Amino acid sequence: MNSSAKPMVFFIDDDPLSNKFNTMLIRKIHPDVEIKTFTKAEDALNDLKDDNNQKPEVIFLDLNMPVMNGWDFMAEFKKIGLDIEVVVLTSSNDSSDKEKAEKNNQIKDYVVKPLTKNAFTGVVKKFFRSKDEE
Amino acid sequence: MKSGAMQLDKKQVRRESSGMLKIKTIVEEITHAGVSDAIEFEKQYRLKSMNLLCIIGILIIAPYYVIFSMAEFWYPVLIVFLFHLSFLSVIFLNYLKYYSAGNYLLIFGTNMGILGMSYCIGFDSGFHLYFLTGPLFIFWIFDLDQKKLIAYAIALELVFVLLVYLVKYNVKPMYDWNDIGSLDIYYLNMSFNLFLIFLLFYNYTKYYQLLTDSLVQKQKKMEEEVEKRIQSESYTSKLFKDLSVSYKNLEQFSYIVSHNVRSPLSNIKGFLSLYEANSHANQNDQVMESIKESAEHLDEIIMDLNVLLSAKNLLLENKREVCLSDAIQNVGVSLAAEIQASGAIIKEEFSINLNLVTIKTILHSILFNLFQNAIRHCRPDVYPEITVRAEKTEEHTTLIISDNGVGIDLERYNDRVFMLYHTFGENKEGRGIGLFLVRSNVEMLGGRISVESKMNEGTKFIIQFKN
Known part of the structure; x- marks a missing residue:
């Protein structure tokens, strides 16, 4: 992998407005972070499967999506076997969703929309720093 | 207080009634000796008829006073008196609720009488004929469950039979019954005995009739009770359903x-x-x-x-009979533009006069959404074709609405088909409301909906309503 490449995050959300907001927020607080947004989880999967593409450091995943929802994505994502952090970013404050997310050990965090500066830096700080230390 | 007043009224009525009725009420009063509502119906009736038989016994025996007095047979007169005394005592014992003592006294008293008569005027007088009715009485006056008491009573009866036969062969009668005159006591006794047997059978018959009546009444009451419970239960379960x-x-x-x-x-x-x-x-x-x-x-x-x-x-609307064919026609009118644009065909495969008892607006909404879905999710290479089949059995009405559209991948979306804001195709027109509304409507009508589908062949919705 190209070590000089900028760190990258994925946003998977069927709501384009939500993706737009997230992009605008990250651009503002971390201008050097690469951002890719997907309105369909399948597209994100295909992107991850392609070895030529740069892998993201973290994936922000919405749960409530048509066709392939967040849980479907997690099941497929597990099969690929990539070591990438997944953070659930959803408008649902439903406790059953939270519990389900906690049980899934590939999901590192559960963030209720909207994403804030504090939440983003809190989530990404650890591995961005560890990346730097390498 | 209240019951006392009622009894007073009863007595007043009795005083005003005619002579015959008076006798009837007196007899009724006597036959009710020892009878109370606390004891079971069977026993009540047995007691009443036992008392009545005692009264009849007294009446049957009474002429013998005259007969024996005229012939100057004084010991037999005494025996007749003892007969009367034991009959009256039986009624009195019943009145005091010494039922078993009353039973035994009846057996003992009558047998003693028979023995005495046989001793005084000889076996040929025919008093021994009453042994024929004795066992019948035993089974009548005792409860069949009181096997021990019945056994003792039969033993007692047998002892008396033995004694009477001993008397017959060993004792010369005190009086010659031919002295009575032209009266044939043997035939008199035989007639009385036959009369008693008929009375007994009449009693049995009446008893079973009354028993059957009371059982039928009890059953009716029970059935009413069960009906009531079923109604309240179905009400509760309906409430529970509504609540859920x-x-x-x-x-x-x-x-x-x-x-x-x-x-x-x-x-x-x-x-x-x-x-x-x-x-x-x-x-x-x-x-x-x-x-x-x-x-x-x-x-x-x-x-x-x-x-x-x-x-x-919409649930506030009343259910009424709706012709399915008319309902489909109305939906066709509502969707006229989409049907025309897509070239869709709606086929009806059910008997023309099939009716549903339902809420018209809700049925319309169900059909509207299903038809609209079928048209919107059609395959591009074929004209949409919607088939409505319906079947009515005694319990259920089943509607099957099938199309030839793109189908739903049920293996993937099985649990999400009827959920809100879930869409399955690439088609952007649907917003995931229609099927949610359909299921919610079907459930409002107390029905169930299920789905079968094959990709690129079509989808089939099966709706079942209880009639």
């Missing part, structure tokens, strides 16, 4: 709020955090534009919610 439907709706509502209402709201919140009051206009314009879009999205969702919630009010 309401609960489900509430759950769905809370799901909508937590997932769908919050979504544009969180966007608005997010974009507001990006708005910078004193900054250059370029980004703020974008933020404002996005906020406006989110607000519109929110408005749309709240409108949907409104539609879903107001659908519940």
